[in-house]
């Protein structure tokens with residue numbers, strides 16, 4: 142196991158030595174990347190001696206054996222941990238700025254990323270820092286939050302970096318995760334469907350696809366071979382994910398049945414139209430009165446998947462406005478699922494279209510797990526932790 146440890150320029154940089162020792166003791170190799178500011182706080186020689194590897198400091202290093210060393214390294218690591226993570230580095234990561242070795246490395250990494258911020262309380266509470274952090278969490282970056290306590294500048298408050306042992310644990314968990322789903326094929330559906338009313342109009346729903354895309358990204362980070370079948374959404378394809386775009390529920394059904402072969406797990410996160418209009422071949426004209434649309438029942442893809450089970454895990458989603466848990470539990474049984482992810486779409490702050498979600502996972506053996514409000518990236522990781530049975534490994538990162 143090889144872990145990249147990014148050290149940026151805060152007082153807590155000296156604690157990076159303890160982190161290197163902790164990871165080394167646990168049997169992990171450590172490749173340190175040190176920013177120019179961090180060199181003011183801790184010497185490369187100390188970190189090099191402890192890690193027994195040349196510390197990487199510059200993007201343009203004529204002494205390096207490989208000219209594009211940051212890309213070479215991304216192929217080898219199981220996780221990137223940044224401790225301490227400065228306000229500056231969090232901002233660069235959030236915006237994708239790549240103007241030094243560590244920030245360039247971050248945008249090249251596909252493995253899980255953990256950040257342990259450390260800074261003055263006012264820097265920590267600044268909306269800019271909090272927004273950057275939220276953006277990173279939405280992307281699936283794990284945050285080891287700073288603690289409340291005595292800060293180097295003689296103040297007390299939140300901002301002190303978490304203890305090295307906690308960061309070592311988080312790093313090891315993240316690294317183990319990176320290969321957890323290696324060799325597994327996972328199929329995920331996401332987004333809405335569109336059903337034609339006439340050549341220019343359609344019936345659809347407000348699903349943004351963010352939850353399904355976050356799941357696809359999280360599965361890819363854990364090493365799975367991911368196939369994503371997406372309805373019309375404006376989201377970029379997560380790294381390492383094979384994507385098929387579809388428009389209608391019939392296309393969604395056909396594509397899912399075609400790609401399902403050999404899958405270990407299917408997550409049906411798409412919001413598929415239950416009813417399809419009888420489409421008019423020509424544009425419907427205004428007639429001066431009410432217009433009635435006749436709707437036929439569309440394909441029930443989840444039921445079909447449940448009736449012809451071939452994957453080890455079949456996970457459905459229930460977006461409900463009333464009687465959330467009872468409706469979700471009925472759906473779990475009716476559709477022969479292993480798990481159902483229930484979310485309350487009557488809440489404006491979570492669920493459909495929102496950046497965050499809060500869900501309850503119900504299992505076929507009576508399990509009930511409440512996952513409190515968090516970014517969809519974090520929710521995706523929690524769902525995977527539970528449905529793949531590794532909840533105890535990642536419970537508190």
Ligand SMILES: Cc1cc2nc3c(=O)[nH]c(=O)nc-3n(C[C@H](O)[C@H](O)[C@H](O)COP(=O)(O)O)c2cc1C
Nearest residue numbers: 149150151152176178179227228229230259260261
């Ligand atoms: C003595 C001193 C201590 C600092 N401590 C922190 C800190 O704990 N956290 C932080 O975000 N920035 C801290 N800074 C500011 C950063 O060093 C500065 O923003 C720098 O540009 C960060 O560079 P880097 O992110 O490339 O390492 C400190 C600066 C000084 C002079």
